[in-house]
Amino acid sequence: MNSLKRAFHKKQQAEKILRELQLIEKWNEIGDCFVVGATAYDLIVTPDIDLETFCEEINPARIMKELAVLLGNPNVLELKYYDYSKSDFNGHYFKLVYQVQEVHWTIDMWLFSNTREGALSRDIVPFMKETLTMETREIILDIKEALMKKKQDFSSVFIYQAVLEFGVNNVNDFLEWTITHNTKVPYHWRPKSMYLN
Structure with a gap:
């Protein structure tokens, strides 16, 4: 199996995880959610999924309440939140770890203001x-x-x-x-x- 086929299979796994956890739907409740990075480009090597969400009013507690429900899923191993609003990243970061058999998938989720400028995967x-x-x-x-x-x-x-x-x-x-x-x-x-x- 070459790298293209391996990436194709990982993309299928990523899409299955997103559907099961309904992450895009959850994020779309508070703003506009975009699948970005390797998942968007069919270039997955390491088991990672990246999401960026943009909204008018930043309320990390609201999305954490929605994401916390996922801890009831036996395959969700970890949920973390970091406030990077005072750093160069200028956003709020949420990390979720999901296990598929022996593989741990990291789901990186950023919450940004609609007015945020700078390094945004969405734009490319x-x-x-x-x-x-x-x-x-x-x-x-x-x-x-x-x-x-x-x-x-x-x-x-x-x-x-x-x-x-x-x-x-x-x-x-x-x-x-x-x-x-x-x-x-x-x-x-x-x-x-x-x-x-």
Whole structure:
């Protein structure tokens, strides 16, 4: 099984988890929820799901009340909340861990104000879906898997940028690329072609 097929199976698992927990429906009760990151792009390597929700009135306690109900599900192992509103992230973070057999899925959920500016995965989803090809998707997945084997951790946004804007096509070239490019988060990558729109 190649990296594309592995990612496809993980995407199916992610969608099943979202349906079972009705997370998108819960978040849509308070704002506009978007599936972002690797799940949105069919680029899942590690078992992670990312959501961003935007609303007028920030009320973390309201969504925590909804999410706390999920602790009654025997497969939900953990639920945490962090207030990052005074940091560069400028948002509220919720983490849920869900077990599928022996695999622990981490669900990262951010709550932002509608007026928030800066690094938002939501903004690059249309670009990624339109730009990715089977070839570039496989290159990205192969780099992600190679980095995992090497136990080297980089935010996926830098892999996307390196492959799609700089033509990087393997893990060694990516590691060389990181020497001369910013790989610190939070980082707001706006693909060059987005400036033309």
